[in-house]
Amino acid sequence: MKQQSYFGKPVNVLEDADIRPLFPSRPRDLHKGKCGSVAIVAGFGSLGAPILAARAALKSGAGYTEFYLPSELYPQPRSLYLAAAQMPAIILKELGTVEGEILEKSAIAYGMGANVSERVYSTLTALITRFPGTLVLDADALNSLSAFGLGVLERKRGSVILTPHPLEFSRLTGRSVEEIAMDPIPLAEDFSGKHEVTLVLKNFNTIITDGTKTVLNVTGSPALAKGGSGDVLSGFLAGSCARGLSPLEGASASSYLLGRAGEIAAAEMGEYSPDATDVVSRLSSAIQSLR
Numbered sequence: 001m002k003q004q005s006y007f008g009k010p011v012n013v014l015e016d017a018d019i020r021p022l023f024p025s026r027p028r029d030l031h032k033g034k035c036g037s038v039a040i041v042a043g044f045g046s047l048g049a050p051i052l053a054a055r056a057a058l059k060s061g062a063g064y065t066e067f068y069l070p071s072e073l074y075p076q077p078r079s080l081y082l083a084a085a086q087m088p089a090i091i092l093k094e095l096g097t098v099e100g101e102i103l104e105k106s107a108i109a110y111g112m113g114a115n116v117s118e119r120v121y122s123t124l125t126a127l128i129t130r131f132p133g134t135l136v137l138d139a140d141a142l143n144s145l146s147a148f149g150l151g152v153l154e155r156k157r158g159s160v161i162l163t164p165h166p167l168e169f170s171r172l173t174g175r176s177v178e179e180i181a182m183d184p185i186p187l188a189e190d191f192s193g194k195h196e197v198t199l200v201l202k203n204f205n206t207i208i209t210d211g212t213k214t215v216l217n218v219t220g221s222p223a224l225a226k227g228g229s230g231d232v233l234s235g236f237l238a239g240s241c242a243r244g245l246s247p248l249e250g251a252s253a254s255s256y257l258l259g260r261a262g263e264i265a266a267a268e269m270g271e272y273s274p275d276a277t278d279v280v281s282r283l284s285s286a287i288q289s290l291r
Contacts, residue, residue: 040238044114049231052276103131109237111144129152134160135156135159159241185214189211220259221271232279
């Protein structure tokens with residue numbers, strides 16, 4: 001890990017050598033039951049966003065990837081059946097109340113395409129206060145926290161990772177985007193430490209901190225400047241934690257490899273054309289590039 005100056009402050013910058021040990025060679029007798037289970041929980045908005053997250057989770061090395069749809073939307077609409085046909089390793093499940101088998105998963109990702117509502121916040125509250133594993137919160141989970149209250153984070157049962165971009169972080173902190181851009185590291189560290197969460201402040205340079213340790217990821221490409229890139233990150237991050245990485249390790253590996261996948265896609269297709277599905281399909285090449 002090299003050190004460089006960022007906004008006039010020294011910060012450790014991730015390199016291949018930092019991420020490579022997080023993807024060791026696997027023993028031949030390994031089976032899926034030893035590789036953890038990840039749940040991607042959909043909400044009431046776009047189904048495309050959590051489906052992207054589920055596709056990314058499949059690339060992470062987790063043993064099982066399950067897709068939960070709220071009971072109000074069950075049985076699944078035709079579009080979800082079609083998506084599942086393209087992802088046969090995905091297990092489709094119904095989510096009523098947050099109890100039972102979903103609480104036995106290794107990691108959960110929630111918020112992608114969920115919409116902001118009291119119903120979503122109710123599910124979010126249940127996940128935060130009941131789930132003992134690693135919970136990755138993105139998009140409308142973050143916006144619901146901003147709208148209905150951050151206090152629930154004080155009652156978390158497991159580990160929580162928040163993945164805001166600057167506008168979402170502005171809503172969470174009450175700071176302007178401009179203020180965040182002027183001095184992002186102290187603000188990220190202060191928020192992470194205060195709420196005892198791991199924070200992934202996404203940008204062209206991404207700040208990853210648990211309030212004690214902070215690293216910077218500088219991989220990436222303008223090809224990632226499209227809707228869906230954050231959904232890919234959240235799914236791969238949840239899957240990485242499900243297979244055994246710590247929140248800080250999972251956040252570091254996922255940010256680094258998303259950026260690398262974006263670089264690979266841009267090298268092949270240019271910076272304008274790649275979409276989030278192209279980035280997902282290049283995550284495996286990104287992992288292989290560590291070798």
